[in-house]
Amino acid sequence: MKRVLLLTTGGTIASRQTRQGLSPDINCRDIIQMLPVSQDNFTIDSRDIFNLDSSNVQPEEWQSIAEVIAEALPDYDGIIITHGTDTMAYTASALSYMLQNLNKPVVLTGAQIPIEHMFTDAKMNLQVAFAAVNMGISGVMIAFDGKIINGCRSVKVRTLGFDAFESISAPYWGEVYADGIHIANNITRVLERKSFELKKSLCPDVFLLKLIPGTNPDIFDWLEQKNYRGVVIEAFGMGGTHFERRNLTAKLKNLIANNVSVVVCSQCLYEKSDLSLYEVGRRLLECGVIPGRDMTTEAIVTKLMWALGQTQDPAAVRRIFDTNYVGEVTL
Ligand code: ASP
Numbered sequence: 001m002k003r004v005l006l007l008t009t010g011g012t013i014a015s016r017q018t019r020q021g022l023s024p025d026i027n028c029r030d031i032i033q034m035l036p037v038s039q040d041n042f043t044i045d046s047r048d049i050f051n052l053d054s055s056n057v058q059p060e061e062w063q064s065i066a067e068v069i070a071e072a073l074p075d076y077d078g079i080i081i082t083h084g085t086d087t088m089a090y091t092a093s094a095l096s097y098m099l100q101n102l103n104k105p106v107v108l109t110g111a112q113i114p115i116e117h118m119f120t121d122a123k124m125n126l127q128v129a130f131a132a133v134n135m136g137i138s139g140v141m142i143a144f145d146g147k148i149i150n151g152c153r154s155v156k157v158r159t160l161g162f163d164a165f166e167s168i169s170a171p172y173w174g175e176v177y178a179d180g181i182h183i184a185n186n187i188t189r190v191l192e193r194k195s196f197e198l199k200k201s202l203c204p205d206v207f208l209l210k211l212i213p214g215t216n217p218d219i220f221d222w223l224e225q226k227n228y229r230g231v232v233i234e235a236f237g238m239g240g241t242h243f244e245r246r247n248l249t250a251k252l253k254n255l256i257a258n259n260v261s262v263v264v265c266s267q268c269l270y271e272k273s274d275l276s277l278y279e280v281g282r283r284l285l286e287c288g289v290i291p292g293r294d295m296t297t298e299a300i301v302t303k304l305m306w307a308l309g310q311t312q313d314p315a316a317v318r319r320i321f322d323t324n325y326v327g328e329v330t331l
Pocket of ligand 1: 010011013053083084085087112
């Protein structure tokens with residue numbers, strides 16, 4: 001019988017209607033009562049970490065979740081965390097880096113409709129989360145709508161649909177069919193035999209800039225004045241920026257020269273960026289940006305916060321981005 005710890009953090013799954021709109025109110029004891037899995041198959045303990053809409057979940061909350069997981073890991077075969085869907089992909093990515101050399105399943109799930117509602121998807125999603133623990137694959141993952149997704153490849157792509165999450169530029173780890181779970185053959189994992197380590201330091205001084213045609217280059221001066229240590233740029237297509245009329249690269253070069261780590265990815269959700277293909281990308285590389293390759297924006301933002309939490313040295317930050325920790329990047 002597998003031992004599972006159910007941690008709750010809020011989100012729609014735990015929400016009730018209030019005068020201020022849907023708000024998290026249901027605690028872990030209530031959720032345990034409504035669990036769709038037999039307690040004959042699993043020994044389940046539960047604990048509330050906090051009860052927040054995930055729009056309020058920030059780096060400090062990721063650290064609290066990581067601490068609870070690290071403490072509980074030796075006593076359980078797997079950990080399930082219920083969480084709001086809106087920022088679940090950020091939490092999953094952040095945990096993927098903080099829980100280094102994770103040797104057990106840590107599964108996030110949630111719902112588009114509260115668990116007490118007649119048409120809730122919470123029960124199906126919880127079932128998939130328990131199935132994911134049963135699969136025994138180590139790592140942080142999201143279980144949602146019959147899919148099991150590597151946490152650092154997950155993105156919320158729908159506001160209403162039950163299929164709210166997709167695995168971006170990577171196969172699903174598992175998919176539920178009528179004949180059981182189909183598990184991917186080649187789950188991309190860096191399987192080094194190192195022991196588990198909690199590395200929870202994060203630097204939240206990271207800014208995400210989505211370029212638009214005509215972005216004012218002065219934004220880079222402002223970012224420097226505000227003491228940001230990391231910037232993620234969602235550039236155009238393969239990873240381009242304009243340098244005619246409004247030349248973004250001159251001020252960007254200056255920002256990087258002042259020890260700010262800048263990672264560039266694509267505004268396109270699928271496939272990779274390659275800054276070497278076009279002149280508009282090469283100019284960015286000449287400024288000294290770090291290529292985001294095929295990582296999701298969520299995986300880059302959290303990796304940058306984590307990297308800057310581990311080191312003050314921009315060269316070491318670049319080395320971290322040249323490392324594939326948990327299948328977050330194709331090198
Ligand atoms: N606003 C909710 C949250 O992210 C949405 C959800 O859980 O589906 O907490």
